Amino acid sequence: MRYSLIVFDWDGTLLDSAAGIVECIQPASREMGLPVPDAERARHVIGLGLHDSLRIAVPELPVESYGEFAALYRKNFLVREEAMRLFDGVPQLLVSLRRREHLLAVATGKSRRGLQRALEASELGAHFAASRCGDETHPKPHPAMLLELMGQLSVDPAQVLMIGDTSHDLQMARNAGVDALGVTYGAHRASALQALEPRACVASVKELGSWLERHA
Numbered sequence: 001m002r003y004s005l006i007v008f009d010w011d012g013t014l015l016d017s018a019a020g021i022v023e024c025i026q027p028a029s030r031e032m033g034l035p036v037p038d039a040e041r042a043r044h045v046i047g048l049g050l051h052d053s054l055r056i057a058v059p060e061l062p063v064e065s066y067g068e069f070a071a072l073y074r075k076n077f078l079v080r081e082e083a084m085r086l087f088d089g090v091p092q093l094l095v096s097l098r099r100r101e102h103l104l105a106v107a108t109g110k111s112r113r114g115l116q117r118a119l120e121a122s123e124l125g126a127h128f129a130a131s132r133c134g135d136e137t138h139p140k141p142h143p144a145m146l147l148e149l150m151g152q153l154s155v156d157p158a159q160v161l162m163i164g165d166t167s168h169d170l171q172m173a174r175n176a177g178v179d180a181l182g183v184t185y186g187a188h189r190a191s192a193l194q195a196l197e198p199r200a201c202v203a204s205v206k207e208l209g210s211w212l213e214r215h216a
Contacts, residue, residue, distance in 0.1 A: 003216045005155040006097060007146060009164035010108040010118065011046060012186025017084045021046050024076035025057055031072050032065070034058050046187040047109040047168040049139025086122055087185065089205035094127040096209065102216065103153055106131035107145040107162070129153060140168040143176035161216060170196040183208060
């Protein structure tokens, strides 16, 4: 076993939610009378912390209005949340990895409350030994989530693989000194992921499982 700990991003990596998140950012912008970011710009900020996300997606928004925007985003997200589904093959992949005795964890820009809802709805919570969320430590691409997970689970960087669909995930892995694997079926384009030199990029959960079986 090369990697004793495999860390997954959530949105866009395990859950097919990138399009839904874009559909929450855009109406929130419209409701506040702001220029509506196009889908490319909105997808780019998925996984970042609140301040970084809003600074990039809606640069016209004054800092004092961030809380109002976040409340509108949450309202739109909760309407769409039940319709969001795991990518095909995700539960089977996690079962397979646990059978091979990998430790699994989640590092996500979601809030702790949001991740807890998602874990309960998906019934995946039992697969993960630990998790870190965007509202309880430094957000991506700061390495804090991975450093804290490694400390909690007593795993060395050489034994860790981070899997994510955004350049923020892969930059976080680089900042933490751990290997990364990109998935191109989520929020960011393959070219953006490849620029950060992950071990590989895969185009489906099936390809992800095959790669992990060979290399993890």
